[in-house]
Amino acid sequence: xxxxxxxxxxxxxxxxxxxxxxxxxxxxxxxxxxxxxxxxxxxxxxxxxxxxxxxxxxxxxxxxxxxxxxxxxxxxxxxxxxxxxxxxxxxxxxxxxxxxxxxxxxxxxxxxxxxxxxxxxxxxxxxxxxxxxxxxxxxxxxxxxxxxxxxxxxxxxxxxxxxxxxxxxxxxxxxxxxxxxxxxxxxxxxxxxxxxxxxxxxxxxxxxxxxxxxxxxxxxxxxxxxxxxxxxxxxxxxxxxxxxxxxxxxxxxxxxxxxxxxxxxxxxxxxxxxxxxxxxxxxxxxxxxxxxxxxxxxxxxxxxxxxxxxxxxxxxxxxxxxxxxxxxxxxxxxx
Amino acid sequence: xxxxxxxxxxxxxxxxxxxxxxxxxxxxxxxxxxxxxxxxxxxxxxxxxxxxxxxxxxxxxxxxxxxxxxxxxxxxxxxxxxxxxxxxxxxxxxxxxxxxxxxxxxxxxxxxxxxxxxxxxxxxxxxxxxxxxxxxxxxxxxxxxxxxxxxxxxxxxxxxxxxxxxxxxxxxxxxxxxxxxxxxxxxxxxxxxxxxxxxxxxxxxxxxxxxxxxxxxxxxxxxxxxxxxxxxxxxxxxxxxxxxxxxxxxxxxxxxxxxxxxxxxxxxxxxxxxxxxxxxxxxxxxxxxxxxxxxxxxxxxxxxxxxxxxxxxxxxxxxxxxxxxxxxxxxxxxxxxxxxxxxxxxxxxxxxxxxxxxxxxxxxxxxxxxxxxxxxxxxxxxxxxxxxxxxxxxxxxxxxxxxxxxxxxxxxxxxxxxxxxxxxxxxxxxxxxxxxxxxxxxxxxxxxxxxxxxxxxxxxxxxxxxxxxxxxxxxxxxxxxxxxxxxxxxxxxxxxxxxxxxxxxxxxxx
Numbered sequence: 001x002x003x004x005x006x007x008x009x010x011x012x013x014x015x016x017x018x019x020x021x022x023x024x025x026x027x028x029x030x031x032x033x034x035x036x037x038x039x040x041x042x043x044x045x046x047x048x049x050x051x052x053x054x055x056x057x058x059x060x061x062x063x064x065x066x067x068x069x070x071x072x073x074x075x076x077x078x079x080x081x082x083x084x085x086x087x088x089x090x091x092x093x094x095x096x097x098x099x100x101x102x103x104x105x106x107x108x109x110x111x112x113x114x115x116x117x118x119x120x121x122x123x124x125x126x127x128x129x130x131x132x133x134x135x136x137x138x139x140x141x142x143x144x145x146x147x148x149x150x151x152x153x154x155x156x157x158x159x160x161x162x163x164x165x166x167x168x169x170x171x172x173x174x175x176x177x178x179x180x181x182x183x184x185x186x187x188x189x190x191x192x193x194x195x196x197x198x199x200x201x202x203x204x205x206x207x208x209x210x211x212x213x214x215x216x217x218x219x220x221x222x223x224x225x226x227x228x229x230x231x232x233x234x235x236x237x238x239x240x241x242x243x244x245x246x247x248x249x250x251x252x253x254x255x256x257x258x259x260x261x262x263x264x265x266x267x268x269x270x271x272x273x274x275x276x277x278x279x280x281x282x283x284x285x286x287x288x289x290x291x292x293x294x295x296x297x298x299x300x301x302x303x304x305x306x307x308x309x310x311x312x313x314x315x316x317x318x319x320x321x322x323x324x325x326x327x328x329x330x331x332x333x334x335x
Numbered sequence: 336x337x338x339x340x341x342x343x344x345x346x347x348x349x350x351x352x353x354x355x356x357x358x359x360x361x362x363x364x365x366x367x368x369x370x371x372x373x374x375x376x377x378x379x380x381x382x383x384x385x386x387x388x389x390x391x392x393x394x395x396x397x398x399x400x401x402x403x404x405x406x407x408x409x410x411x412x413x414x415x416x417x418x419x420x421x422x423x424x425x426x427x428x429x430x431x432x433x434x435x436x437x438x439x440x441x442x443x444x445x446x447x448x449x450x451x452x453x454x455x456x457x458x459x460x461x462x463x464x465x466x467x468x469x470x471x472x473x474x475x476x477x478x479x480x481x482x483x484x485x486x487x488x489x490x491x492x493x494x495x496x497x498x499x500x501x502x503x504x505x506x507x508x509x510x511x512x513x514x515x516x517x518x519x520x521x522x523x524x525x526x527x528x529x530x531x532x533x534x535x536x537x538x539x540x541x542x543x544x545x546x547x548x549x550x551x552x553x554x555x556x557x558x559x560x561x562x563x564x565x566x567x568x569x570x571x572x573x574x575x576x577x578x579x580x581x582x583x584x585x586x587x588x589x590x591x592x593x594x595x596x597x598x599x600x601x602x603x604x605x606x607x608x609x610x611x612x613x614x615x616x617x618x619x620x621x622x623x624x625x626x627x628x629x630x631x632x633x634x635x636x637x638x639x640x641x642x643x644x645x646x647x648x649x650x651x652x653x654x655x656x657x658x659x660x661x662x663x664x665x666x667x668x669x670x671x672x673x674x675x676x677x678x679x680x681x682x683x684x685x686x687x688x689x690x691x692x693x694x695x696x697x698x699x700x701x702x703x704x705x706x707x708x709x710x711x712x713x714x715x716x717x718x719x720x721x722x723x724x725x726x727x728x729x730x731x732x733x734x735x736x737x738x739x740x741x742x743x744x745x746x747x748x749x750x751x752x753x754x755x756x757x758x759x760x761x762x763x764x765x766x767x768x769x770x771x772x773x774x775x776x777x778x779x780x781x782x783x784x785x786x787x788x789x790x791x792x793x794x795x796x797x798x799x800x801x802x803x804x805x806x807x808x809x810x811x812x813x814x815x816x817x818x819x820x821x822x823x824x825x826x827x828x829x830x831x832x833x834x835x836x837x838x839x840x841x842x843x844x845x
Binding site: 201204216220223 | 638640659660661663664670672677678679680681682683684688691692693695696698699702703704746
């Protein structure tokens with residue numbers, strides 16, 4: 001029932017006044033299951049290890065989340081339109097290599113190098129968008145192609161080798177600290193707030209939901225669905241480009257395999273956050289929780305010295321359970 | 336009648352969803368070889384009952400008895416084994432498989448090595464189809480069949496499991512009138528084979544044609560349960576809506592109104608002939624014709640959802656930009672499409688989001704939605720169309736068909752509209768909401784809006800239109816004025832124009 005009373009855009013008065021009965025409480029738990037799962041996970045790790053619930057460890061979790069944050073945001077938008085962007089990991093690598101190559105040869109053109117990395121992401125995203133919107137190639141195939149192309153180009157830029165010898169200053173982008181947190185943490189939080197506001201408060205956000213929910217109906221209502229698709233893939237590409245710049249700054253080098261496989265983590269966060277791969281349903285807030293949950297889990301399991309391969313098994317189980325619960329909740333609320 | 340075996344007994348069935356009662360203690364019986372028409376507005380509880388009988392959901396109280404034995408509810412397999420089959424409203428064949436594969440899925444005939452015996456299945460499929468007079472090659476792929484034939488194949492499949500009780504959920508809602516006869520034949524064949532049937536429908540003709548008895552639901556209550564001899568049309572409609580159906584009267588039109596909209600040399604596609612016509616201010620211009628005559632294509636080309644090959648549209652003598660819905664909306668053209676769920680609404684969004692989508696820019700300042708302005712504008716228009724919802728934030732997917740259609744209509748009314756295009760505006764809409772939609776359209780026309788109405792429902796077309804153009808194969812083959820529409824033979828004449836039976840067929844405005 002609660003779900004029936006949500007709008008793609010917020011700020012709606014609840015017309016229906018339902019008393020707090022058992023069903024409503026159950027629904028509330030189901031609809032916000034991710035918050036509770038996150039709290040349980042945090043509770044468990046805090047109980048098992050005193051080092052978990054501390055400020056330094058919070059910083060660790062947040063800085064570990066940051067590289068995935070921007071591409072998770074882009075991925076959420078793409079998934080809301082019913083698509084998928086598999087190319088973001090490779091676009092990170094391409095942006096990294098482009099920026100690194102440029103800044104190594106032109107150490108004085110610092111800002112231009114940053115802009116170049118972001119621009120490369122934008123171009124890759126626009127190409128994805130054009131192919132999806134105008135050539136009607138399925139997003140899976142389009143972005144799988146782009147994944148391969150961008151990855152190949154990333155290796156080509158460094159002739160198959162990483163680029164080293166970046167100026168010291170390059171490291172300042174992502175390693176500068178404010179209030180004890182590195183700058184990517186602020187980029188992450190700002191990104192979620194900005195995109196979250198766009199999705200709930202602007203006509204652009206509403207149109208993304210409309211195109212994902214029913215593209216034909218959106219077009220009949222005057223929405224230029226092709227333009228929306230191009231924008232969404234362009235945003236996803238741009239954010240991947242920015243991610244690439246930040247990541248290369250973290251390591252002060254240009255490894256051509258940076259970001260490899262990140263697209264799957266981003267998709268996992270979005271799906272755990274409750275978005276439907278069919279499009280039209282999902283929230284930015286949900287993706288944020290999904291991202292935090294994955295990273296908290298990884299961090300906690302690290303602290304408990306569980307090997308990385310078992311962490312992957314647990315993450316996989318989490319993805320399937322999250323989607324199962326979500327489908328069950330959707331079915332329940334649509335009755 | 337009393338001697339017949341009671342095949343199905345619905346005994347005091349009750350069901351509610353989320354605390355809202357949907358069925359109140361429903362009881363009735365259906366004997367073998369008997370067709371019971373189940374009528375009622377959308378949301379009256381018909382589909383819920385069908386789902387309970389076919390085991391898809393469980394009732395809260397009461398029992399379903401099949402030949403006196405209580406059915407274990409909530410298990411479709413048990414229901415099927417006990418002889419219940421359902422043909423749902425939305426068919427779900429396997430489109431890329433052949434007819435015979437569709438018929439035999441789940442009980443394939445195998446040879447002694449465990450491989451599929453295609454020859455045997457094809458032979459059996461031909462026999463199964465022949466029972467219903469269907470001469471089809473069973474090797475044809477399902478996706479090459481019309482909706483009507485697909486449905487008959489589904490009925491064949493449903494009954495070939497040895498069904499004693501067949502549930503048909505609005506079987507005629509998606510098929511054209513000329514193909515209904517074949518469905519009637521199949522239903523009659525099944526009746527002779529002593530199959531008990533429940534047949535839900537909105538159409539009075541079908542009830543008169545097929546049913547042995549009529550059961551009417553209203554708001555989850557049993558409003559009528561009589562044999563067909565005791566049920567005339569007005570009795571049935573009265574029990575469905577609780578009031579008499581108002582007679583359709585077209586809107587008053589000022590006779591000397593000026594021409595408002597002019598469509599000239601509109602060419603829908605490469606092969607079609609260009610067509611031209613005008614619509615006056617406050618005029619409801621009906622487009623009649625058979626299904627597939629090209630009417631939808633014409634209105635889609637005007638609105639811009641379909642790319643036209645050429646043509647000019649002028650409003651008040653000024654040529655407007657065309658070619659995309661956004662441009663048409665900008666010029667004050669509004670469109671209510673034929674396929675409400677597919678092209679009209681985003682079912683996963685709320686009432687207010689759907690209603691504000693076409694004019695979202697008008698509710699925004701440089702991209703930022705002004706929620707106060709938007710909510711009050713939408714509240715006003717949904718109130719003006721008498722929308723019944725739990726609030727602006729209810730998801731439209733959970734509304735009845737009639738209420739969904741009111742949103743598709745209402746969302747254009749926040750701005751001034753020059754031309755309102757309606758494509759089958761009351762298809763799948765229940766009787767009560769239908770009347771309300773008619774009065775809304777009439778009022779809009781009286782206020783000066785030009786309306787282009789595509790309708791295959793003859794009483795609707797004749798009753799609502801000030802003038803009717805009849806379309807055949809994308810060409811205007813006849814024009815009828817209001818006076819001509821008032822004649823007794825109006826329906827016959829429209830049909831003659833539409834089917835090309837008139838010798839003096841001329842393109843009226845060419």
